[in-house]
Structures are given as C-alpha cells and as structure tokens.
C-alpha cells in the first residue's frame with residue numbers, strides 16, 4: 001500500500017497504556033481519524049523492560065487505530081521518556097563567510113553548537129535552536145540575510161540512552177511499524193496542550209503519566225529546559241495499596257474513584273469502603289486518610305520539580321504558570337496542590353486545536369499521542385531539517401528502519 005503523505009501516525013508507548021493516533025492533514029490543521037489504545041505492561045518508568053509485552057500492546061493499539069481510520073499504518077513517530085534522558089543547553093559560534101548570513105552559516109553554527117561531549121552510550125535525539133546572535137545583536141529568530149561578521153546560536157539538546165532508544169524502536173519494528181522519528185514525550189505533549197502565547201510568556205509543562213513525570217519549560221517561544229522524574233501515578237497507586245492494605249488493582253480503582261490530591265478536600269467524617277481481599281470483608285477507611293497518602297506522593301513529585309526549576313534559576317521565567325497533563329493530572333485537587341507548591345497559576349492541559357475525533361481524545365492521557373501527530377505535521381514543511389538532525393544523530397533509527405524494510409522485503 002502507498003504511503004499517504006497527508007497521514008501522520010503517533011505512537012505513544014507509555015508505562016500504563018500504548019496509544020496509536022492516526023491523523024490527516026487538512027491545510028494548516030489536522031483531523032484525528034483513528035485512535036487505538038491498549039493497556040501496557042512492558043515498560044518500567046518509561047523504559048522497555050519486556051519486549052514481547054510491549055510488542056503485543058503496540059500491535060493491539062495500532063490494529064484498533066487502523067480499523068477506525070481505514071488506513072494501514074506503515075510508519076509512525078514515537079515518543080521516548082525515562083530517567084536516562086538528558087536535556088541541556090549549548091552554544092556555538094562561527095564567522096559569517098560572505099558577511100551576510102546564509103542557510104549554510106546557520107547549518108554550520110548549529111553543528112558547532114551540538115559539538116559537545118555526549119556520553120558514548122547516548123544518542124542525540126533533539127537539537128532545538130533557541131535563538132541566534134549576529135555580532136552584538138542577540139535574540140534573533142531568523143538571521144538569514146543579516147549583515148555581520150560573527151554568528152552565534154543557542155540550542156537545547158536532548159540525549160537518550162542508545163539501548164533504551166533502540167529497544168523502543170525495536171518494539172515498534174517488531175509490531176510491523178517503521179519509525180520516522182523519535183520525540184521526547186514532553187515535547188510532544190507540549191505541542192498538544194500549550195498555546196503559543198504561553199510558550200512566549202514562559203510556561204512549565206508537567207506530564208504526570210504512570211511511570212514518569214516529564215517536564216518541559218518554555219520561554220520566549222523556545223524550549224529552555226527539560227527533565228524527567230522517574231515517578232508518576234503508579235507510585236501513587238503503590239502508596240495507596242500499601243497505606244490501605246489493598247491489592248494494587250483495587251488501589252488503582254479506589255484512587256481513580258475517590259482519590260484526592262489534597263487531604264483537606266475530604267469532609268472530616270467522609271468514609272469510603274475498601275474491598276477486602278482473600279475472603280476478608282470490606283473495610284471502611286476515612287477519605288482524609290486516602291487524601292493524605294496521595295497528597296504526600298504528589299507533593300513530593302511537585303516539590304522535586306520546583307527544586308529543579310529553582311536550581312536552574314528559572315522560577316521567574318514561568319510567567320504564565322504551570323500546565324499539568326497526563327493521566328495523574330486527573331486526580332481531583334491536583335491543580336490545588338500544584339498552585340500551593342508552585343505559588344503560581346496552574347491549569348490542566350487537554351489536547352487543543354485538532355479536528356476530527358475530538359471527543360475521543362479529549363483527555364490528558366492523550367496529550368503525548370496527539371502531540372506526536374501535531375509535531376509530525378508541523379515539521380513536515382520545515383525545510384532544511386538537516387540543520388536540526390545531522391545524519392549521525394538519526395543513524396540508529398535509519399539503520400533500524402532499513403533493517404525492518406529489509407525484513408519486509410524478505411518476507412513478502
């Protein structure tokens with residue numbers, strides 16, 4: 001089947017669920033035409049630990065999305081997370097050869113900026129230009145055509161463990177899906193839930209998933225900081241399970257039905273019933289106790305984030321506030337707790353500005369999946385992608401892609 005260049009497929013391989021999203025370009029926007037979700041058990045804290053389980057979950061999610069979209073998926077853009085991710089800023093300087101900045105000068109200065117020591121077991125997955133300076137004039141978004149002698153570039157770089165990246169690509173390939181690009185999950189989520197005004201003014205995107213909490217900070221329209229915390233909703237469930245002596249499956253249900261991220265949101269006499277296990281009868285517990293357990297873990301995650309932001313001196317740049325997304329953002333009271341800890345405005349991030357099956361994807365659990373297709377669509381028209389991704393950086397993926405094509409050729 002011919003590849004349709006107007007169709008984009010995002011594959012969010014999460015710790016609790018895999019989600020495949022098929023979208024069709026409609027001019028400058030996209031319409032979601034297929035969504036498939038399956039529960040996942042092959043990842044731990046964002047990293048593949050069981051190939052077979054992950055392949056099964058991907059296959060199921062993709063099949064459902066294909067059926068809904070009436071389109072056979074061959075290739076997808078996939079997300080990556082995990083505590084192996086490193087995000088940092090870098091800087092490059094070159095002389096302007098013809099005294100007027102050209103695309104070649106931009107390519108050279110980006111190359112210079114990304115010439116930093118990357119650990120031998122890591123791959124560069126993003127080199128995102130933040131801004132340029134020509135001689136002494138800085139904060140330039142597009143310096144082409146400007147006169148000057150010296151061109152400087154600032155970039156945000158993201159690296160990932162090669163093995164972790166290889167495994168996630170391998171799982172997609174084994175499910176019959178080629179990988180066009182690999183994108184940091186919070187960069188994808190921010191594409192779906194943040195507005196351009198927020199990114200310009202300064203905003204922190206916090207995606208609290210099952211196994212990881214992924215953070216991206218924007219200022220002046222650019223990504224200035226990214227990091228991943230290896231804790232999320234699963235840690236909350238595990239605490240509820242231990243704190244109320246219930247099996248994890250029941251603890252998950254209790255958390256979703258009665259969970260609150262602030263103890264004070266429960267009435268003093270509010271009692272909930274916890275199912276007994278191993279033949280024991282149900283037990284009553286105070287909802288405040290449940291709130292206390294959840295509040296402690298959520299407060300710990302938000303406090304880690306606040307400390308990281310303060311350590312990097314960025315708290316004054318987050319002028320439009322914090323946007324929390326991912327499934328764990330749905331715990332009642334999570335915004336109240338975040339307001340208290342960050343001392344700033346907080347909202348929940350739902351996927352924005354897409355058409356088609358909007359009611360299906362209208363949940364923070366779809367932010368990464370929707371963001372992946374939006375990212376792919378936006379980048380389609382970006383010329384000179386070579387300046388962002390050198391051949392060396394995507395070698396791994398190209399290698400796996402061609403390995404996969406070869407298998408297909410041999411097979412059919």
Ligand SMILES: Nc1ncnc2c1ncn2[C@@H]1O[C@H](COP(=O)(O)OP(=O)(O)OP(=O)(O)O)[C@@H](O)[C@H]1O
Pocket residue numbers: 013014015016017018045046081208209210211212213232233234237252255256259326327328329330331332364365
């Ligand atoms: N309505 C809800 N109320 C409270 N928590 C919820 C709700 N829905 C989902 N969650 C929690 O959100 C988490 C899953 O979120 P999400 O689907 O964003 O994670 P994921 O993408 O699978 O994981 P990760 O991004 O960490 O790899 C689970 O811990 C789940 O308990």
Ligand SMILES: [Mg+2]
Pocket residue numbers: 012014015185209210326368
């Ligand atoms: Mg996720």
